[in-house]
Amino acid sequence: MEKNQPPSPTTRRIAIDPVTRVEGHGKITLLLDADNHIQEARFHIVEFRGFEKFIQGRPYWEVPFFVQRLCGICPVSHQLAAAKAVDQIEGVSQLTPTATKLRRLLHFGQILQSHALHFFHLSSPDFLFGFGSDPAQRNIVGVLGKYPEIALKGVRLRKYGQQIIEAITGKRVHGTGTVPGGMNKALSIVARDALLNEIADVLQWGQEALALNEQIHIANPEHRDFATLQTNFLSMVGEEGELEFYHGGLRACHADGASIFDQRDYCDYQQILREEVRSWSYMKFPYLCQLGKEQGWYRVGPLARVNNSDRISTPLAEAARQHFREFAQGEFVHDTLAYHWARMIEALHCAESIHELLLDPEIVSDDLIAEKGDKRQEGIGVIEAPRGTLFHHYQINEEGLVTKANLIVSTTSNNQAMNESIRSVANQYLDGHEITEALLNHLEVAVRAYDPCLSCATHALGKMPLKVELRDVEGVLVNQLTKGTNGEIDH
Amino acid sequence: MTHNTITIDGQEVPFEVGQTIMDAALAAKVYIPHLCHYPGLTPHGNCRLCSIEIGKKSVAACTTPAVAGQQISSNTPAINAARKSITQMLFIEGNHICPSCEKSGNCKLQAMGYFLGMLDEHFPQFYQRRKIDASHADIVLDRDRCILCDLCVRASREVDGKNVFAIAGRGTEAHLIVNSSSGKLVDSNLEVDDLAANICPVGAILKKSQGYDVPIGERIYDQHTISEIGLQESIAKESKSDDN
Incomplete structure (x- = not known):
């Protein structure tokens, strides 16, 4: 576990800064003693965003388009979560069938492109060339050179997801689309038919990507315990416990699969979750209140969702889920590297669901806006983003301006798990060895499994404890100020 | 003649x-x-x-x-370069966050930037702190985006016959004020169909709860340049208020 003692003169610190092939900026620090034994390993988020603060005072109907700028990879997830919150504020309890289907189609496109990006562009070099392979080759350009067929299919898979986003929001990144109570544009028949023309290939590529990940994980027994943790899992599930990305209840399970809670209304998230702030990271540490700070941390994302769900509504992905669970003899899969496998099960589910939605005649209807009800001064929107459960919570005043915003993004939920995983890898692979680039990449492989989006995860402002020390030229402490999480300053 | x-x-x-x-x-x-x-x-x-x-x-x-x-x-x-600099100064004087502004695509300042080939703001941002007035039931006044063009002032006076707006202060202190007892829109007689509430070239005066309903690709400046629109605009003289 963490050690907070100050480094002794015989220790040395190694930093991986920045961690590469992840979204955003973070670093890993290792504290080693003279014999290269690991004293401390931490994953820090070093970028700072502040969205929760500067959204305050803005009109609530701007929020979906303001907060989607948190991210260039999953802006649709932020737009949709915020849009669900805005629907609540506008008193909309039920969207029209077409608006619901368009939002779901948009979300499936988003998850498909994000998952494809993560595996093919960011993580596949580790698995195709080896964790300790030549870094000059260990990247997407290297994959394109040696495995062009795999790389190009990955690029096309992502492109298809982006085409869906563009057809609905007008742009591949940071478009519009959602409006209070619905959507601003019908999907044209021409656009629908163009997407349908390519779906057979997408389904094929999705199956191939899944087979590749499954094969990689099963063929490498050492992957089973690489950064592996026994953790709780949190995700949204549908009414019947099925895999669900857009709307449902919250389910949390212990590592052994036993239920912690199920079908909880996400509007009660504040009774379910708490967030802890630590001085060395801009990212908070959430935990399940029911289990407390020490035992309540959990994992979210593809591994959590596929473990937590009782079934998947589409046949190919459901068969893959059953195979996934058989791999762990019917128990939950805890292998951290199985995140990749679970991610590709989800990507295939997205492709199948997109196919179903495109064949649904209602998808091209122009019945887009629902009736609005009584306006409320609070809205909470929760969805499953590519990286896990995403919470958006806004309070507004009587003039319609945001007075408070709270976002718990997926990567934040995985913060503790990422730290535990790198500690596990550091102790297993690096402890006592001369540190090399190849060994350090093992730490990055552990972080990459979670597909962290560090840009999304550092949105808060004003809650971070801060310590400032003034030292003279000899290094002697002259004065210090400490700001606590409540904002009070101690001398 | x-x-x-x-x-x-x-x-x-x-x-x-x-x-x-x-x-x-x-x-x-x-x-x-x-x-x-x-x-x-x-x-x-x-x-x-x-x-x-x-x-x-x-x-x-x-x-x-x-x-x-x-x-x-x-x-x-040379003249267009000067115009580009003026446009850049308008951007840096206010707080124009195009990515999240609901006027994006329908905004004349943004369209002018495109028209003049403006690729950056060039000058350092002022980051002025300006007050938003959302007190009106239907209209919001976001001074962050105001370019002090005075169109709302003139529209209110010359067409609506109301004198709702004025420009106060000088230089960088200049700002749009509301002619009401509290200085707030809620105490003015501005109505949502007034020309003053609809003529703003940027996103400073907008109707509440109506953002982003025009899809990307169908907004004014997705389809036209500002020069095309600028040659079409006019207010019919007969629509002016009899009071003026």
């Missing part, structure tokens, strides 16, 4: 006595960039985007009378 001509960038343009250079140019479908000018409202020469050169003298086309024989330069690299 006596017809005379002026010359703009080598093109002869007829004018009627009493017309400004801008009036004559727009009538002849010659576009001179402008933000604070709107045919039908009294010209004020606030934004200086319509700066032109008559000989060595730089003047605002919207307030300078056309005089027979004027040799005018407008669409030249």
Whole structure:
């Protein structure tokens, strides 16, 4: 576990800064003693965003388009979560069938492109060339050179997801689309038919990507315990416990699969979750209140969702889920590297669901806006983003301006798990060895499994404890100020 | 009516006595960039985007009378560079966050930036702290985006007959104020169908809860340049209030 003692003169610190092939900026620090034994390993988020603060005072109907700028990879997830919150504020309890289907189609496109990006562009070099392979080759350009067929299919898979986003929001990144109570544009028949023309290939590529990940994980027994943790899992599930990305209840399970809670209304998230702030990271540490700070941390994302769900509504992905669970003899899969496998099960589910939605005649209807009800001064929107459960919570005043915003993004939920995983890898692979680039990449492989989006995860402002020390030229402490999480300053 | 001509960038343009250079140019479908000018409202020469050169003298086309024989330069690299700098200064003086602004795609300032080939803001941001007024039930006033064009002031006075808005302060302290007992929109007589509530070229005066309903690709400046729109706009004289 963490050690907070100050480094002794015989220790040395190694930093991986920045961690590469992840979204955003973070670093890993290792504290080693003279014999290269690991004293401390931490994953820090070093970028700072502040969205929760500067959204305050803005009109609530701007929020979906303001907060989607948190991210260039999953802006649709932020737009949709915020849009669900805005629907609540506008008193909309039920969207029209077409608006619901368009939002779901948009979300499936988003998850498909994000998952494809993560595996093919960011993580596949580790698995195709080896964790300790030549870094000059260990990247997407290297994959394109040696495995062009795999790389190009990955690029096309992502492109298809982006085409869906563009057809609905007008742009591949940071478009519009959602409006209070619905959507601003019908999907044209021409656009629908163009997407349908390519779906057979997408389904094929999705199956191939899944087979590749499954094969990689099963063929490498050492992957089973690489950064592996026994953790709780949190995700949204549908009414019947099925895999669900857009709307449902919250389910949390212990590592052994036993239920912690199920079908909880996400509007009660504040009774379910708490967030802890630590001085060395801009990212908070959430935990399940029911289990407390020490035992309540959990994992979210593809591994959590596929473990937590009782079934998947589409046949190919459901068969893959059953195979996934058989791999762990019917128990939950805890292998951290199985995140990749679970991610590709989800990507295939997205492709199948997109196919179903495109064949649904209602998808091209122009019945887009629902009736609005009584306006409320609070809205909470929760969805499953590519990286896990995403919470958006806004309070507004009587003039319609945001007075408070709270976002718990997926990567934040995985913060503790990422730290535990790198500690596990550091102790297993690096402890006592001369540190090399190849060994350090093992730490990055552990972080990459979670597909962290560090840009999304550092949105808060004003809650971070801060310590400032003034030292003279000899290094002697002259004065210090400490700001606590409540904002009070101690001398 | 006596017809005379002026010359703009080598093109002869007829004018009627009493017309400004801008009036004559727009009538002849010659576009001179402008933000604070709107045919039908009294010209004020606030934004200086319509700066032109008559000989060595730089003047605002919207307030300078056309005089027979004027040799005018407008669409030249040097003048357009100056216009681009003016546009950049308008951007940095306010807080124009295009990515999340609901006026994006329908915004004249943004369209002007595109028209003049503006690729960055060039100057350091002022990051001014300006107050938002969301007190009105249907309308929000976001001073972050105000470019002090004065169009709402003139529309309210000359067309709506209400005098809801005014510009107070000077220089960087200049700001849009509301003529009501509290200084808030809620205590003014501004209504959602007033021209003053609909003429803002940027996103400073907007209707509440109505953002982003025009899809990308269908917004005004997704389909037209600001020069195309600028040659079409006018307020019919007869719509002006009888009170004025």
